[in-house]
Amino acid sequence: MDELVFGPVPSRRLGRSIGVNNIPHKVCSYSCAYCQVGKGGRIQVERQEFYKPDTLIREVEQKLKLIKPSDYPDYITIVPDGEPTLDINLGTLIAKLKNLGVPVAVITNSSMLYRDDVKKDLALADYVSLKVDTVNPSVWKRINKPHKQLSLDKTLCAIVEFAQAYSGEYVTETMLVKDMNTLESELTAVAQFLQQVRPNIAYLSIPTRPPAYKGTFPPSEEMLLKAHELFSWHCLNVEYLTAYEGNTFAATGRFEDDLLGITAVHPMRLDAVRELMAKTSAAESTLNGLMATNRVKQITYEGQVFVVRSFDK
Ligand code: SF4
Structure with missing residues (x-):
């Protein structure tokens, strides 16, 4: 049985966070080349019930009771080893979690956002992270290996619509994979799209743990720098989201740590x-x-x- 609730874990984006796994291991609408959850699993686009929201809520409540006040989480994050919006009870889960008095974040691959019920559910969250690795359909097929019923155009339109209507904080995450989505023309197209969407932060990340598919590598430091500069030129508030979590913002006065x-x-x-x-x-x-x-x-x-x-x- 998967661990349904874990943490608190430190997260650079969200401070201290309790994770909720509302989806069984690797049930996802994508099968990304860089997936760190591993290969296999089930690729689906049907929403369904996996766990009763009350089961998950009870586990979160128990976890919160055990946490010292000094370790109290800044967020409860719905971040399963799969795609959280496949859970048909997501809206109920978010609403009930919010009653616990801790803001709720959802990390999604964005592919199901074209559905109105998914948009409605995510609108309840305080923070949403949307995946945008590419705006090019052939690169999308290579890097995200989507379920065959999905369409990138629909996903991108849905992201724009969601961003226009959403009142919480939303960020985007673009995973850079060597020789897949790192051409300058590719990155420029993603930056232009994100300019329309105006996320609070456009994160750039790289595969750090062993990925699902062989031949999936992080880009060079030069390429990462180039992506950062390109995104910045498009007036995006861009940050790296690399493996270096923790001690990143506090100025310690020690050169090595601060650098x-x-x-x-x-x-x-x-x-x-x-x-x-x-x-x-x-x-x-x-x-x-x-x-x-x-x-x-x-x-x-x-x-x-x-x-x-x-x-x-
Ligand atoms: S969206 Fe996330 S869980 Fe799904 S395949 Fe991609 S990396 Fe893995």
């Missing part, structure tokens, strides 16, 4: 890194040490030198 924290979210221009060194009285040798141990890299892009996090450990 690693900031570059987990954004590339940093070398002149800004030097300012940080001056502020924290750090020596050049500390930066050199981080580069020598491959924790950060220097990359020149469009005539500017940037310091970025290094992923090839």
